[in-house]
Every structure is written in C-alpha cells, then in structure tokens.
Amino acid sequence: MPPVNRHVPDPAIRRRFQRRLLRWYARHQRDLPWRKTSDPYKILVSEVMLQQTQVDRVIPKYHEFLRKYPTVEELAGASVSDVAATWRPLGYNIRPVRLHAIAQQAVHRHDGKIPASLEELQAFKGIGRYTAGAVMSFAFRQDAPILDTNVKRVLQRVFLGPRNGNGSKSPKRLWELSAALIPKGKAYDFNQAVMDFGALLCTARKPNCEVCPMQPLCRSYPWDKDNTSCRKPRRSSM
Numbered sequence: 001m002p003p004v005n006r007h008v009p010d011p012a013i014r015r016r017f018q019r020r021l022l023r024w025y026a027r028h029q030r031d032l033p034w035r036k037t038s039d040p041y042k043i044l045v046s047e048v049m050l051q052q053t054q055v056d057r058v059i060p061k062y063h064e065f066l067r068k069y070p071t072v073e074e075l076a077g078a079s080v081s082d083v084a085a086t087w088r089p090l091g092y093n094i095r096p097v098r099l100h101a102i103a104q105q106a107v108h109r110h111d112g113k114i115p116a117s118l119e120e121l122q123a124f125k126g127i128g129r130y131t132a133g134a135v136m137s138f139a140f141r142q143d144a145p146i147l148d149t150n151v152k153r154v155l156q157r158v159f160l161g162p163r164n165g166n167g168s169k170s171p172k173r174l175w176e177l178s179a180a181l182i183p184k185g186k187a188y189d190f191n192q193a194v195m196d197f198g199a200l201l202c203t204a205r206k207p208n209c210e211v212c213p214m215q216p217l218c219r220s221y222p223w224d225k226d227n228t229s230c231r232k233p234r235r236s237s238m
C-alpha cells in the first residue's frame with residue numbers, strides 16, 4: 001500500500017475542490033496573451049515577466065519583447081544591454097539578464113530549444129521550481145504543480161486555515177497539496193484556474209467569500225482579516 005500523506009485531503013474532497021474550481025474557471029477565466037500559445041519560449045518570457053509584476057503592466061511589454069525577440073535564437077543573439085533596455089520599465093532588472101543567459105544556454109546546450117523536463121529547466125540559473133512547473137504544465141501540458149503567491153494563498157486558506165499563517169512556513173506542505181490536487185491530465189486548466197481564483201476571487205485583502213463556491217470546503221470561511229475564524233473541517237459533509 002502507498003504511504004498515506006496526512007497533509008493531503010482525501011480523494012472525495014480533492015474531487016470536490018477540482019469540480020468547483022474548474023466550473024468557476026469556465027465562467028471567469030482571464031483572457032491573457034500567453035494563454036494563446038504553447039511555445040515554451042513565449043511562456044517562459046511571460047513567466048519571468050510576471051514575477052513580482054502585475055498582469056496589466058506585463059501585457060504590453062510581453063508583446064513588445066516578443067516582437068523584438070520572437071525566438072530563443074534572436075534573444076540569445078542580442079546584446080544584454082539591448083535586452084535590458086527593452087525590458088524597462090518593468091523593474092527587477094536582473095530578470096532580463098537571466099533571461100538572456102537562459103536563451104544563450106538553450107542555444108548552446110539544447111539546440112535552441114527549451115527542454116521539456118523539470119530537472120533540465122531547473123538547471124538553468126533563474127528558473128526555479130515555480131517557473132519550471134509553469135513551463136511544464138502550460139507549454140508541455142504535463143501534470144506539474146505550481147506554487148505562486150495566488151496559488152499559495154488559495155491552498156493555504158482552503159486546506160490549512162487562517163491560523164497556519166501565510167504558508168511561508170509550510171512550502172513543502174503546499175507543494176505536496178498543489179501536486180496532489182491536479183486532476184490527471186488537466187494541469188493546464190487546473191493551474192490556470194487556481195491562479196485566476198486567487199487573483200480575482202480569493203484575493204489577498206478582500207476575498208469575496210459571499211459568492212465563493214468553496215464555502216463548504218474552506219477552512220477559512222468566512223474570511224476574517226484578523227485571522228480569528230478557523231473552522232474545523234466538515235469532512236463528513238464533503
């Protein structure tokens with residue numbers, strides 16, 4: 001028998017979360033330009049731009065950057081100062097330098113391709129576990145988990161509850177949850193859905209609990225900004 005992971009909810013609760021989330025996503029998903037491509041290079045560019053930067057600031061720069069450097073080879077062949085200038089004013093200016101280095105490594109070591117493996121992606125300086133998971137699930141359609149700020153917050157609130165803090169002390173637990181919740185073969189939609197859910201409904205400051213489909217499952221419902229509400233899970237009714 002496989003070992004039981006006490007951090008992971010049982011299959012019935014996972015299915016209920018998945019169904020509710022995907023139903024919500026079908027009606028509320030954001031229309032974002034990097035969701036219209038499966039090119040791993042373009043998805044990588046979007047993910048690096050989205051680190052610490054809001055979506056509406058990223059969208060015009062994403063288009064501009066890809067007009068100028070439409071392929072890995074063209075980015076690798078540009079000067080790093082030109083790439084950094086194109087990046088402005090997005091900020092966190094180490095990012096274009098790293099992206100440029102990633103493109104050069106991809107050309108020299110992978111024949112100009114972004115590799116389709118978590119290990120190879122994480123071997124690039126500047127590609128962490130989140131970005132590797134995003135490229136694997138959004139470009140290569142593999143069931144790889146992700147854990148950005150939005151995903152962390154949603155999983156934390158629904159499955160761990162408010163008294164467990166912001167998740168920073170339990171990243172291992174949240175990575176396990178993120179992986180265990182993916183419906184087989186559906187990481188693309190599922191991961192996008194959790195991100196949208198966190199960005200639009202279960203937001204950091206004002207989660208819209210009144211209209212939230214997760215109410216019966218959520219250990220933080222109703223959300224209290226002072227974190228004083230922490231309901232026991234109602235496992236029997238799930």
Ligand code: SF4
Pocket residue numbers: 154157158201202203207208209212213214215218219220221222223
């Ligand atoms: S009930 Fe509130 S805290 Fe729980 S997932 Fe929904 S919006 Fe977030």
